[in-house]
Amino acid sequence: MAVERKVLVVGGAGYIGSHVCKALAQDGWVPVVYDNLSNSRSWSVRWGPLEIGDIRDKDRLDAVLARHRPQGIMHFAGRIEVGESVQAPFDFYDVNVHGTLTLLDAATRAGIEALIFSSTAAAYGILETVPAPESHSCEPINPYGRSKLMAERMIADMGVATGMKWTNLRYFNASGADPDGEIGEAHRHETHLIPLAIEAALGRRPSFAVFGHDHPTPDGSCIRDFIHVLDLAEAHVLALKRLLDGGPSATFNLGSGAGASVLDVLKCLGDVAGLAVPTHWADPRIGDPPALVGDPSQAMAALSWAPRRSDLASIIGDAWSWHTSAFFTHSAFTG
Numbered sequence: 001m002a003v004e005r006k007v008l009v010v011g012g013a014g015y016i017g018s019h020v021c022k023a024l025a026q027d028g029w030v031p032v033v034y035d036n037l038s039n040s041r042s043w044s045v046r047w048g049p050l051e052i053g054d055i056r057d058k059d060r061l062d063a064v065l066a067r068h069r070p071q072g073i074m075h076f077a078g079r080i081e082v083g084e085s086v087q088a089p090f091d092f093y094d095v096n097v098h099g100t101l102t103l104l105d106a107a108t109r110a111g112i113e114a115l116i117f118s119s120t121a122a123a124y125g126i127l128e129t130v131p132a133p134e135s136h137s138c139e140p141i142n143p144y145g146r147s148k149l150m151a152e153r154m155i156a157d158m159g160v161a162t163g164m165k166w167t168n169l170r171y172f173n174a175s176g177a178d179p180d181g182e183i184g185e186a187h188r189h190e191t192h193l194i195p196l197a198i199e200a201a202l203g204r205r206p207s208f209a210v211f212g213h214d215h216p217t218p219d220g221s222c223i224r225d226f227i228h229v230l231d232l233a234e235a236h237v238l239a240l241k242r243l244l245d246g247g248p249s250a251t252f253n254l255g256s257g258a259g260a261s262v263l264d265v266l267k268c269l270g271d272v273a274g275l276a277v278p279t280h281w282a283d284p285r286i287g288d289p290p291a292l293v294g295d296p297s298q299a300m301a302a303l304s305w306a307p308r309r310s311d312l313a314s315i316i317g318d319a320w321s322w323h324t325s326a327f328f329t330h331s332a333f334t335g
């Protein structure tokens, strides 16, 4: 009988984690999701078992790791919204830092060999070089970015002490949805640009707020680097296999390498949807860098990976299909 190859996917019921679970299953792994469902729902766990638990719960983590004996851990769980982090820093340090430390402790006891961590472009702060390489200075400008950078550093320190291999993946703007329509972005409290713009286009929100009109960018709106969630998912599977094959620990950017402004996104969405997005200008948000674009060349070389679906039209087309699907409109809000 073939031995099941398991991965513990912490936060795997969430947006990015659920797409990675599908990619893991397609590659022959059993993704075991560990999630407290604070920002997701159980319907997104479709490719392996769901273990409900909090990342700060040491005993529960120990029990789940002992039961499933995974070969590696992917760690997506966390508080994710920059603005909330300014209002409630305690919660962000508690989940993102204390939670990660608790997971690292449990992983060490369980003898886990490989850990993949969801880090963020917010670890950089204001970019001096665009696109930013991984060697760019890290001076995060909000508690969210600081909490993720602290987690990165704890992981690296624990790796030195225990021998556990790690890959910190700094995502830029995850976006798009599974083109098969099985899963997509469905946060309990949605704050991400493309879903909010789609909701405004569909009349589910009165209007879409463009934060700041005089940023130092060509059209005055913020510039972001949108990376399709399918491209992210593929990179995670490759990163895990690289570590288990003996590859070294590393930090990689996962972005497309190209920036698009908020106004570019609204224009593209208008073209895809065939209707204009109602918008209004709002004050710039505290802690919102004007431009965040990453250089993904190190990940491309080390993982033999390339963003394949991260052009704006594919991202917005897939997101639009998901947000207008009967499944999303039924499940996301009631499931």
Ligand SMILES: NC(=O)c1ccc[n+]([C@@H]2O[C@H](COP(=O)([O-])OP(=O)(O)OC[C@H]3O[C@@H](n4cnc5c(N)ncnc54)[C@H](O)[C@@H]3O)[C@@H](O)[C@H]2O)c1
Pocket: 010, 011, 012, 013, 014, 015, 016, 017, 034, 035, 036, 037, 038, 039, 040, 053, 054, 055, 056, 075, 076, 077, 078, 079, 080, 095, 099, 118, 119, 120, 121, 170, 171, 172, 173, 174, 175, 187
């Ligand atoms: N979405 C992006 O554009 C983006 C960009 C950069 C980095 N990231 C990082 O990627 C990761 C995943 O992001 P996402 O957009 O899929 O977010 P998400 O909120 O959809 O997923 C996070 C999951 O973690 C779970 N979770 C939260 N707190 C938990 C806790 N205390 N214990 C157990 N589970 C808990 C949530 O229920 C959710 O299912 C996050 O760590 C985020 O910081 C995301």
